[in-house]
Amino acid sequence: MLGAAGAGFARATPVWPQEALSNDELFFNEGRYLPTYLDLKARSEAGEEAARQMLSQFAAFLGDEETAVGLYEQPPRSSVVPPDLDGAVARDALEAITEAARDSRIVILNEAHNVSGHRAFAARVMRALRPLGYDWFAAETFTQPQPVPLVRIGAYTKGAPFLSRYGYYTDDPVFAEMVREAARLGYRFSDYEQRFDQRAPEGADSAAQIAAREEAQADNLIANILSTHPEARVFVYVGYSHAMEVEGRGGLWFAARLKAKTGIDPLTIEQSMNWPALAPQNDAPHVAAVLARFSPEAPIVASKDGESIATPNYAGKMDLSVFHPRVAPVAGRPGWLAADPERRRVTIKVPPLDELVLIQALSMAETTAGPPSDHYLLPPGASEATFFLHPGRYFFRQETAAGIQPAFGALSVD
Template sequence: MRSAAVVVTMMLSTAAMAQDGPSKADWDAINVSLKQLKDGRYLDAADILRSLAFDAAGKPKPGIFYSQWREAQTRMTAEPAGPEPQPSDGPEAKAAAERLVAATPRDAIAEIVARAAKTRVVILNENHGLPRDRAFALEVARALRPLGYSLLAAETFWNADDQAPMARLAKDGFPVHSSGHYTQDPVFGDFVRQSLAMGYRPVAYEEMGSGKGLSRAESIARREEAQSSSLAKVLAADPKAKMFVYVGHSHVAEEPIDGSGNAKQSWMAALLKAKTGIDPLTIDQVTLGQSASGYNGLARRVLAAKASGRSVVLFDGDRPMTVGQYAGAVDLQVYHPTTRMVKGRPDWLAAMGRKSMVIPAGFVPQKGERLVQAFIAGESDDAIPVDQVLVQAGKNVPVLLVPGDKPLRLAMQDPASTTP
């Protein structure tokens, strides 16, 4: 998905933006932040958003600015900014947790492989603020490749008219800052890098119109129609090709789900199914993932004991169990175990084929914080780092987690407001 800030800015006039609350200066700041991010200035991108994301007392201000700041911060740590929220005890949350008490866990990858062999389209979603989802996407890509899956379609890939970004991505074998928005995250970037090395071909399919003047429901409908049509054309052009589609949130729903008011909304997966006659394997890892709202906290507590440190899908007898917003609209829902921190880094990063690398003393700041980055030597200057981490003066120094079989180069970034 393109940055929410970009989408909203394109949809709203200057006058409408001012009437909605945020000023033109606020939106300009978001776009400056996005420009910094596209230039690879991760620290500066987050710092620009900080004043918009928090009030004078340092309390988060819910909304797009805090959401964008969280994403910017998460790109530098591979972990969500802030602690996991307290579980909601509302009726919906309790009902989901009660259903899951009786669920039987099965290994997620094994179940995905068994079902993916019976179709040619697998669709997996993500929470855009959780890099852990992207590490699991790499596990799925690895498991699907021996089944003949060779197309990697990612919502975030930049869908230019001339397809130049995808041509370069396929040629280079690694993402750059113009490949897409979410691929600027090192975890997402390495998921793509490793997938291309396995033989996947990148496919861009995002709708690129502005949707200006449309209602939210109309804008969604237009976007889902464009996405599904693009993917249907790719599948029709090569009837034997098998495709792994990586999306955000609701695009995975293969049945209409609740939309605005009492209306049902059809999303990309449902439209693609109707256009092609292909019944895709749809997998949701958002509902049971670490949430920004805490609505699924009770369910996660129930599942923690069932998972035994592995990613699982839940069954009621021989039938997959799905709960929450996508109940009945996806084939499988994945629960990932709670992250453990090892030497200051999330344990799941190691599953991406990483080894610990001690940060040299000369890269540790004497004051403030610094972003330390590891790049694969030989990749271009605009390549996405394979890993990066924030290092703070006077605190324990985390490790970098990097491939053990590739030469690397290290770099550092200090905030623009400070002198290294």
């Protein structure tokens, strides 16, 4: 009776309210790219400049080169004078880098954060350096130490899932595949980015912020690799001016500070300002001049009287300057992706599409732990998709505006 009476006073179980996930949460936790992409695109079209800048980088993650590379394209100013290439010579970039890297212990290559093709070239550089004894791979994007999430690239090894939390730009499948391949080749990994406790004081001007970051990066690379592995040979992948080993615009950058602290003369390579525009008339004058003079079919370095031809801002600040050819698409995909000799072309049938989708190929060995091995946007009505994949077993799925859909097929790539 007491139990029955007591039951009459039982309280209803409360129903907890829920919050909608933000686009960032959908991206970082569920691996959904489209909500952020579509939001940035809408805000950019509405005139929001901050969204426009972010869209240029994020679109590269989805293989949308028209947006990533083309968003800020415009004809160069008529006042900019192209370099005089009379007497200039060119050679294959990978051959030049490999030759120069034999006499160095540190190779530093830069990128533009909106150009996936730079990451594809970086993969080829990484691949070429391994037989020379380069055994460490450090990248600016690798997540620095922090309480949450406690995930560091140093724990990543061959055969382990590659986690999205290892970095930000590694959410570009081209970047992620580079790191996966590096693990298979036996590289070890390290972050070196500035920690939160190494930042300039609040209110510091931009020069002080740059100096604090560059100093921290150099100190961290030394602490994380060189101090404990004095014989290490290191491939370092950075953005833009961080590869300058001579003081320039913005002061002393990472490469220059690392050189001064260690006494090691790094091989510094720039490519960030040398990518051909989607529309040839929008090529930077130095890019147009090099492409017109040499008509390259593969990445090249050019020099005149022993001096590297480079974008004016970087002239004399780095050892080599890589120029990329303008290549035609292959099956609707970037020609530079198709040119990678380690990837295989795979064309599959896809389920009927009545909307824009992000079509994805994921490794069976990793399942959904990290970024896809390859993906790109497919328009409504498309019936086939073409991927460029490393050997392995893959499954295929779509991300739509509503979310990630169940996998629809699998195959092995030899």
